[in-house]
Amino acid sequence: MKLTLIRKDSNITDLLKQDLNKGFRLLVETYSQKLYWHIRRLVVLHEDADDALQNTFINVWKSIGNFRNESSLYTWLYTIATNEALALINKRKKNTAVSIDDLGNYFANSQEGSTWFDGDEAQLKLQNAIMQLPDKQKIVFNLKYYDEMTYEEMSKVLGTSEGALKASYHHAVKKIEKIITGD
Amino acid sequence: MKKLDDISKKNPFKVPDNYFEEVNRKIISVTADADESVRKISIFKRFRTSLLVAASIAGFVIISYSALKILAPDRSGYQVSEAIFELNQDSLINDIDILSLEESAASFELSEEGPDVSKKDIIEYLMLENIELNDIYEQL
Numbered sequence: 001m002k003l004t005l006i007r008k009d010s011n012i013t014d015l016l017k018q019d020l021n022k023g024f025r026l027l028v029e030t031y032s033q034k035l036y037w038h039i040r041r042l043v044v045l046h047e048d049a050d051d052a053l054q055n056t057f058i059n060v061w062k063s064i065g066n067f068r069n070e071s072s073l074y075t076w077l078y079t080i081a082t083n084e085a086l087a088l089i090n091k092r093k094k095n096t097a098v099s100i101d102d103l104g105n106y107f108a109n110s111q112e113g114s115t116w117f118d119g120d121e122a123q124l125k126l127q128n129a130i131m132q133l134p135d136k137q138k139i140v141f142n143l144k145y146y147d148e149m150t151y152e153e154m155s156k157v158l159g160t161s162e163g164a165l166k167a168s169y170h171h172a173v174k175k176i177e178k179i180i181t182g183d
Numbered sequence: 184m185k186k187l188d189d190i191s192k193k194n195p196f197k198v199p200d201n202y203f204e205e206v207n208r209k210i211i212s213v214t215a216d217a218d219e220s221v222r223k224i225s226i227f228k229r230f231r232t233s234l235l236v237a238a239s240i241a242g243f244v245i246i247s248y249s250a251l252k253i254l255a256p257d258r259s260g261y262q263v264s265e266a267i268f269e270l271n272q273d274s275l276i277n278d279i280d281i282l283s284l285e286e287s288a289a290s291f292e293l294s295e296e297g298p299d300v301s302k303k304d305i306i307e308y309l310m311l312e313n314i315e316l317n318d319i320y321e322q323l
Contacts, residue, residue, distance in 0.1 A: 024214060028207050036203070040196055050202075054210055061214040119195025126190050146192065177187050 005030075009073040016064065024064065027073075028057060034147070035081040041142045042085040044131070046116050048092070052084040059084070075156040078149075082139060082157060089135060122180070129179035133172055140165055141172040 008030050016023030035056055040049035059080050067076060117124065130138055139158065143149040151162040158165070 021215065025211055028210050032207050032210070033203055036198075036206075037194060037196075044196075046196075046198060050206065053206065054213075057210045058213065116197050117195055118197045119193070120191070122190045123193075123195040126187070127195060146194075173187060180190075181186065 005074060013073060016067075020064070024061060027060070027077075031077055032057070035077060038078065038142065038147060039081055039085045041130070041146060042082075042135075042138060043088050043092075044127075048088050052081070052088045056081045056084045072153070072156065075153050078143070078147075078153075078157045086135060086139075125180045126176065129176040132179060133175060137168050137172040137175075140168045141176070144169050 008026075012023055012027045012030060014023075015026055032053065036049055036053045039052045039056070040046065043049050043052060056077075060077065063080075067073070119127070130141060133141060136158075140154065143154050143157070144151075149157070151165050154160075154165050155162045160168075
């Protein structure tokens with residue numbers, strides 16, 4: 001977690017104590033993009049990410065009174081966002097209308113897919129490889145690779161030991177490299 | 184093919200223009216509305232005790248009034264009882280009159296022979312015939 005974010009977290013928690021609405025507004029403005037991208041990388045489709053993001057903040061609002069300063073606001077928010085994303089993924093698995101297993105095909109060949117993807121061919125392959133990971137490995141990989149979260153913070157978000165997370169990330173990287181190199 | 188470290192970490196996904204401004208506004212407005220409803224509930228909660236006390240008093244007053252209306256005699260009831268009282272008084276007066284009438288009759292002796300009837304029977308007969316007590320009195 002970067003120093004600037006630690007300072008912002010401190011400002012948010014101070015403001016929440018003084019004025020709940022103003023504190024929450026600052027929280028949304030600070031975290032909406034970060035949490036959106038975290039969710040989006042897991043659920044892939046924008047509409048799903050939008051739903052999960054809004055549900056995340058509604059849940060944050062509902063339980064903001066239960067938030068205790070001894071836990072980090074940053075990890076607490078990532079926990080809620082991850083749970084929302086996983087709930088949506090499970091819902092999609094049960095009654096999926098659009099299969100997004102083959103992201104390469106979806107983003108490269110469908111008009112809708114190309115509207116929401118701006119990466120090159122290597123990035124498309126990477127996203128396709130990430131999609132093939134089990135959910136937990138996918139989360140660990142994304143949090144480490146894109147969000148640059150420490151294992152200690154990740155352990156708080158996922159409730160898993162740091163050792164298990166390190167092993168999970170190592171396996172995820174091996175699988176991804178195997179997929180993208182075509183070995 | 185490139186290895187993982189060679190691939191750009193730049194976010195490859197896109198969002199609609201001004202998405203974050205709009206979603207922030209939407210989230211804040213939704214929670215502000217929710218807060219408003221919570222505040223309304225809070226106002227109710229704050230005054231709940233006073234409202235319950237006021238409602239209890241109002242309920243007690245209504246029940247008491249209804250009970251009085253049902254159980255207590257109203258004006259027509261009062262008139263009836265008054266009438267009954269007056270009727271009883273009349274009866275009392277009549278009783279007194281009849282008693283004094285009987286006393287007066289005790290000293291009366293029939294001058295002519297007639298059927299074997301008592302004085303009391305005569306008086307009762309006369310009264311059944313709606314003859315005024317005063318008239319009977321005068322005859323005695």
